């Protein structure tokens with residue numbers, strides 16, 4: 001039986017990876033500060049120590065410090081300790097074992113020009129500490145010969161990030177978004193988990209991972225809101241106004257460095273430009289995304 005070490009299995013994506021691996025018959029080690037949903041817990045604080053990966057045949061690294069702190073803020077050092085130094089410690093422990101390193105499409109350079117991006121799109125110009133530290137961590141993983149997966153906006157059961165944030169942004173039946181609607185790739189957590197478990201056999205390098213087709217932003221968000229029983233109209237803030245508000249929020253947050261701004265240039269960038277991931281490289285390895293947003297909406301409504 002294959003033994004798979006999954007880091008971050010107490011979190012959203014890692015829990016799905018660990019549960020899917022166990023359902024497919026693997027022995028699972030959940031490596032992290034807290035246990036995962038299945039398997040044996042191997043304690044590890046990525047910010048401090050080298051993990052014990054004894055017995056593992058392969059490693060899927062989902063652990064990361066996530067969030068949207070301003071670049072250069074004290075929070076960036078804490079993120080770096082996990083996303084960069086923690087990666088280095090993980091790679092050291094992994095040795096010759098295959099490593100699948102879960103990265104993010106947040107590593108790609110912001111701005112326009114992402115209406116269909118391959119893995120060669122530039123990795124630079126990050127607007128927050130998350131993008132910067134994920135890019136630095138994945139550079140270490142790539143240099144060590146890992147397979148690096150770049151999902152975008154992962155959604156699914158147990159998501160503690162996107163859907164709660166979206167629901168909290170609806171005020172008086174109105175959701176305000178920057179600029180007119182755009183095309184966006186999103187990644188169902190089941191599609192990511194499937195890729196994580198197949199990718200150990202792929203040639204080393206980076207792979208975009210997303211649902212089969214991109215979504216119209218406004219339609220997709222309405223689909224999610226209505227699945228959660230929230231009726232809301234979408235309003236559009238001019239892009240320049242949204243950018244200026246985000247810049248001001250970030251400047252004010254620098255005065256209270258341990259907090260995250262309510263609106264950031266990163267969030268505006270992620271919502272206001274088309275970002276479509278070309279997944280043909282992963283598909284050429286035999287992976288095919290099977291789930292989409294309508295499956296998620298149906299599952300939420302059936303609960």
Ligand SMILES: NC(=O)c1ccc[n+]([C@@H]2O[C@H](COP(=O)([O-])OP(=O)(O)OC[C@H]3O[C@@H](n4cnc5c(N)ncnc54)[C@H](OP(=O)(O)O)[C@@H]3O)[C@@H](O)[C@H]2O)c1
Nearest residue numbers: 008010011012013033034045046047062063064104153154
């Ligand atoms: N969710 C998305 O939309 C999205 C999009 C693109 C890429 N990703 C990537 O997917 C991966 C998983 O993200 P997620 O959404 O599942 O985040 P999450 O729910 O916040 O889970 C993060 C995991 O990392 C672990 N972790 C954090 N600091 C740690 C430390 N010091 N030592 C050990 N473990 C630590 C957490 O463990 P604790 O329980 O101990 O805190 C948790 O298990 C990340 O690499 C993220 O960059 C996510």
